[in-house]
Amino acid sequence: MKNQITNYGLTLALKSLLRFYPIPEPRVFRGAGSIQELARHVASDNLESVLLITSKYFVAEKKIDPIIEVFRSRGIHVEIFSDVPPNPSLDIVERGAELCRSKNCGAIYAFGGGSVIDAAKGIAAQVGSNAPARKLIGLFKVKGRALPLFVVPTTSGSGSEVTNAAVLSDPETHQKLFLFDHKIVPLAIALDPNATLTLPPKFTAATGMDALTHAIESYISKISDKRSEELAESAISTIFEYLPKAYNEGQGLDAREKMAVASYEAGIAFSRSGLGFVHAISHQITAFYGIPHGTANAVILPHVLRASISKAAPALAKLARATGIADEGKGDEPLADLFIEQVRALSIQLDLPTAFPEMKEDDFETIAGNAIKEASFNFPVPKMLNSEDCIEILNMLKAGEFSEEDSASIEFPPVEEDSRISKNVAVA
Numbered sequence: 001m002k003n004q005i006t007n008y009g010l011t012l013a014l015k016s017l018l019r020f021y022p023i024p025e026p027r028v029f030r031g032a033g034s035i036q037e038l039a040r041h042v043a044s045d046n047l048e049s050v051l052l053i054t055s056k057y058f059v060a061e062k063k064i065d066p067i068i069e070v071f072r073s074r075g076i077h078v079e080i081f082s083d084v085p086p087n088p089s090l091d092i093v094e095r096g097a098e099l100c101r102s103k104n105c106g107a108i109y110a111f112g113g114g115s116v117i118d119a120a121k122g123i124a125a126q127v128g129s130n131a132p133a134r135k136l137i138g139l140f141k142v143k144g145r146a147l148p149l150f151v152v153p154t155t156s157g158s159g160s161e162v163t164n165a166a167v168l169s170d171p172e173t174h175q176k177l178f179l180f181d182h183k184i185v186p187l188a189i190a191l192d193p194n195a196t197l198t199l200p201p202k203f204t205a206a207t208g209m210d211a212l213t214h215a216i217e218s219y220i221s222k223i224s225d226k227r228s229e230e231l232a233e234s235a236i237s238t239i240f241e242y243l244p245k246a247y248n249e250g251q252g253l254d255a256r257e258k259m260a261v262a263s264y265e266a267g268i269a270f271s272r273s274g275l276g277f278v279h280a281i282s283h284q285i286t287a288f289y290g291i292p293h294g295t296a297n298a299v300i301l302p303h304v305l306r307a308s309i310s311k312a313a314p315a316l317a318k319l320a321r322a323t324g325i326a327d328e329g330k331g332d333e334p335l336a337d338l339f340i341e342q343v344r345a346l347s348i349q350l351d352l353p354t355a356f357p358e359m360k361e362d363d364f365e366t367i368a369g370n371a372i373k374e375a376s377f378n379f380p381v382p383k384m385l386n387s388e389d390c391i392e393i394l395n396m397l398k399a400g401e402f403s404e405e406d407s408a409s410i411e412f413p414p415v416e417e418d419s420r421i422s423k424n425v426a427v428a
């Protein structure tokens, strides 16, 4: 009951905050070659020098050369910062900010996955507000303006290219620290399929299922609105059609671009409407057993949807009808059930696991408690699950059981409406 009251208060607070202080959306450059188009856009701003943040891998593979070429041809100095490890710490942010200041960089161009983007957000915030990185942790702590930030995501899933959040780590305790501020949302992004071509199939599948989870959790959230619902519907249709293609044929530019757009749309959707219990449980599963975020979400998603069906069935049925993913069934609940089965079948089609046997029953009470706490204070969930519900889900995750018969043989209906993908995207 206490958790329900907390969650009700959170829902009201989030709804008012986002209504009166909406998260800004970046300008979008889309398609093959948009990496350079974004660089030309940045270069038009009378810059002396720019900080290019990326990983050592992309430097070695010369993936950033076309970007450097655009800046140099316009007489702009490019300072490369490629010392970004996974889970970047406050120290990395301090070092990047110092380099940025010493070279008089007027903008940041980030090319990379979640860690690179998070570090870039932290550096943009630190340079702009001129405060120690630690003082920026928390909600709306960035003073002044962040340095202009431009981003190319090299995975399709996290949505980090559009969110107002950065996850950093404490260099001493290794604890995760969260920076939330609308000022760190990139000004413009490029969704270029060339940037994700090297993503291996396993990561393509997991990150794509992360994007699907973002879209579905935002759709069934208690604060979903018209725009977040339209974007989520578009993202979900796209993911069902194009994620298997991107997984099976990684060099296909069309599928890669569609997935980049779907990830972006799902990112905007969850920025507006929040996430839910899949993420609350998944964060614990990752912390306890080191299971990657997208993989954990893919396996947990159908279980949480099934456990939430008494409240989420109307939204899931609406989603099934809107996307054409499941169009049989008379009432909301049978239709919602069909949709859940399709989600599970997609995960199986991508060769993702169906169970985590390494989980330990002794941990379940703590995991359930932590997940309920996270959901109560952070996510406007359609149904507040209790400890019993969570432990039941954890038992099924460990055993690889599901409350319905195996759905691996389900056929996917074709999704034809390409037009719905572009109509929601501000193409530059």
Ligand SMILES: [Fe+2]
Pocket: 158, 210, 213, 214, 279, 293, 297
């Ligand atoms: Fe996620």
